Amino acid sequence: GCKRANYRNRGHVVTKLGILVGQEKWTFFHEIYDDLAAHYQTEVYQKKNYGIPLFRQQWNHWALQQGVRGILHRNDLCFFEWASDLLVRASHMPKQCTIVTRLHSYELYRWAPKINWDAVDKVILVSKTMQSLFTDLYPQHAHKTVDVYNGKSLVDFSPPAQRDFHFNIGMLCNIKPVKRIYEVILMFHELIQDGHDAHFYIAGSPVGDLRYATAIYRLVDKLGLQERVIFDGYVTDTPSWLQKIDIFVSNSFWEGQQVSLLEAMSSGCYCLSHWWAGAEEMLPMENLFFAESELRQKIIRYANMNATEQACHQHQLRTIASEKFDISRTKVQIRQIIAEMAAGPA
Structure with missing residues (x-):
């Protein structure tokens, strides 16, 4: 793998941010994305499917590889929401940009063993416990980890004016x-x-x-x-x-x-x-x-x-x-981590 000094983003402030969410959807990511999009030039990965009956599987595999390779090439930093299949692919490609991922839970045993963690620069875990579980499995990458609670917008979740106990x-x-x-x-x-x-x-x-x-x-x-x-x-x-x-x-x-x-x-x-x-x-x-x-x-x-x-x-x-656990804290912490990674080593 190439050293950070060889990356295209050394020497200037990162403005191009690739976002890869994948099929696990956007459930926990909408507010975080909106915040990042307000501060960076963002590109969201879009999966392309080819419906050609002949060689459909091969075409779609090729399209996926090309799509991931392209977004890595065009951006200074790529953020992977979920450390899953898309990160597996990206981690085994030649290093082109800084990679940050957020690992939630299920990926730890399903996808993490397939990921080349040498290619990943920062791993955000949703709790101290998940951070501990990750570092137990990958102690050589412990220095890359940080815990940021998976926040939630709590505006709509408030107690009733009067809550009588009904068991x-x-x-x-x-x-x-x-x-x-x-x-x-x-x-x-x-x-x-x-x-x-x-x-x-x-x-x-x-x-x-x-x-x-x-x-x-x-x-x-x-x-x-x-x-x-x-x-x-x-x-x-x-x-x-x-x-x-x-x-x-x-x-x-x-x-x-x-x-x-x-x-x-x-x-x-x-x-x-x-x-x-x-x-x-x-x-x-x-x-x-x-x-x-x-x-x-x-x-x-x-x-x-x-x-x-x-x-x-x-x-x-x-x-x-x-x-x-309010989302406002989470999105600021994630943006700060991305800013630090974008700036590169001091």
Whole structure:
């Protein structure tokens, strides 16, 4: 690989910024991109597909290679939102510009082993935990890493003017095994058996292997909880949905940084989470649990608090969300990192 001194961007301030997002979409990137576009001359990578029946696969592979090579050549710095397939390709091409990527979570085991990390100049991780996991796997590249929380615009996520406790528990996630909804339903069944007048709202659609969702639906039927466990499906108006939730639960065994948990914190929900790696960066220790029996105890304890005590806990979580995870902080930090990389070594 060539040294930074040989790059085209040595000796002048970078103005040309290539943006590669890829098929994982723009979910967490809109505000960050708008901020970068206001400060740099940006070019967004557009995938070209050829519909020619003969040799279609070869044509599309060629187009992808040419597209990535072209954007690397035309720009002083390229930012890869997601350290995935596009970065794999770019990292194995001759070095033409500074490369910065943001690695969220799933890429760490699916794509990172295929990436030539020698070609990558900076790696942004969405939490200190993800940074630690990355550096454990790639210690020789630890010096390139920086953690920047995956911020969220929280303008639309605010508590209702008056939140009366109705014992509504909620989960907002895809219905898939990693989210461990099944276990929460079993815990909820015990709550009902203990005489608590609670309801459990699940917002999200089944993805992947449908056996998991089918098992969950059948479990609800077998336990006779059809009137108390409500499947709201895919929710388009998340802020309104969160207004009715008193206690928000995350029971995943793996998350990068759970955006729905952040939205719930900002909306004034009392949030409890299984201690997946990194959950301690989002919630106070008293809001974390390992076993579902602990979750049940924490739910009951909160339900027994008076309105003033509940409001105090809600305010605490909302403050954490706004002070640590607002998108305005994230986009400034990422822009500063790009400015530093654009300037080159001191």
